Amino acid sequence: MSLAIIGSVAFDTVETLYGKKNNVLGGSATYAALGASFFSPVNLISVVGTDFPRKYYEIFRGRGVNTLGVERKDGETFRWEAKYHKDLIHRDTLSVKLNVFEGFKPVIPIELRKARSLFLANIDPELQGWIFKNVSATGIVACDTMDHWIATKKKELLKLLGKIDILLLNDEEARQLSGESNLLDAARYIISKGAKKVVIKKGEHGALLFSGGLSFMVPVYLVKKVVDPTGAGDTFGGGMLGYLAGKRRITDRDLRRSLVYGSILASFTVEDFSVNALLKVKDRDIRQRYKALMSLVRF
Numbered sequence: 001m002s003l004a005i006i007g008s009v010a011f012d013t014v015e016t017l018y019g020k021k022n023n024v025l026g027g028s029a030t031y032a033a034l035g036a037s038f039f040s041p042v043n044l045i046s047v048v049g050t051d052f053p054r055k056y057y058e059i060f061r062g063r064g065v066n067t068l069g070v071e072r073k074d075g076e077t078f079r080w081e082a083k084y085h086k087d088l089i090h091r092d093t094l095s096v097k098l099n100v101f102e103g104f105k106p107v108i109p110i111e112l113r114k115a116r117s118l119f120l121a122n123i124d125p126e127l128q129g130w131i132f133k134n135v136s137a138t139g140i141v142a143c144d145t146m147d148h149w150i151a152t153k154k155k156e157l158l159k160l161l162g163k164i165d166i167l168l169l170n171d172e173e174a175r176q177l178s179g180e181s182n183l184l185d186a187a188r189y190i191i192s193k194g195a196k197k198v199v200i201k202k203g204e205h206g207a208l209l210f211s212g213g214l215s216f217m218v219p220v221y222l223v224k225k226v227v228d229p230t231g232a233g234d235t236f237g238g239g240m241l242g243y244l245a246g247k248r249r250i251t252d253r254d255l256r257r258s259l260v261y262g263s264i265l266a267s268f269t270v271e272d273f274s275v276n277a278l279l280k281v282k283d284r285d286i287r288q289r290y291k292a293l294m295s296l297v298r299f
């Protein structure tokens with residue numbers, strides 16, 4: 001059961017109290033695709049510049065991610081730079097350079113125009129809408145976003161909400177999009193705009209799901225050391241969608257479990273810079289954290 005993922009593939013420059021890494025592999029679709037790859041075959045749709053090295057394609061292929069839909073365009077790859085505060089939660093974005101993403105409308109290879117599930121990872125909502133129109137998904141469609149797009153493309157994002165099953169965003173973004181300070185009101189607002197379900201990510205406090213009559217909360221798996229939280233939200237979304245993509249009919253139990261797997265996958269991402277920790281994960285590590293998370297919440 002295939003999952004198509006569109007979003008940014010990037011060179012990130014990130015500074016945390018554990019050091020600074022220049023131009024390392026990042027991007028919303030990178031984290032999402034690698035996270036999802038533990039549960040489902042993934043077709044990645046994105047764009048990179050001619051500066052994107054071969055060894056990075058190998059990283060995707062090494063996890064079984066199909067890169068046929070990753071276009072190579074004249075110009076530079078998307079670049080993002082951020083510096084984290086000492087709390088390793090808040091960050092200042094120092095620069096965002098869309099580069100090859102500027103005005104990008106991908107030519108989607110014919111083999112990728114049908115997918116079981118679709119994850120519109122964080123990128124320009126106009127591009128997300130275009131992909132939605134051009135990839136017909138028979139299963140679940142989810143969309144992630146961030147403050148930058150809510151501030152600059154709110155109208156396009158709201159238009160998309162009427163078409164998707166799940167919107168994922170963090171608590172600050174839910175408040176920003178809805179104008180509500182209470183998260184229940186924010187979720188209600190988002191559902192009133194057409195999304196069937198909302199997942200509100202709360203960083204180190206886990207994530208909330210609202211879906212019709214179902215409300216669910218998942219905590220985070222507590223790691224010994226958070227080195228770099230970049231991409232945690234995207235890995236969460238990828239893990240969640242990857243898990244759901246394998247299901248023929250999605251039950252409330254599947255939805256709950258998908259959040260648990262999202263949370264577990266994200267807990268690996270934060271343990272090192274870029275995708276370094278995520279690439280070392282084995283299925284048994286996921287099983288071990290699943291058990292630990294269960295015993296953390298059982299009472």
Ligand code: AMP
Pocket residue numbers: 008010011012026027028079080096122123124146148149229230231232233234235
């Ligand atoms: P997160 O920490 O989950 O918010 O995701 C950070 C990742 O998203 C980094 O790897 C960035 O390359 C990527 N990113 C940052 N800003 C944007 C943006 N405006 N659109 C798409 N991707 C972005």
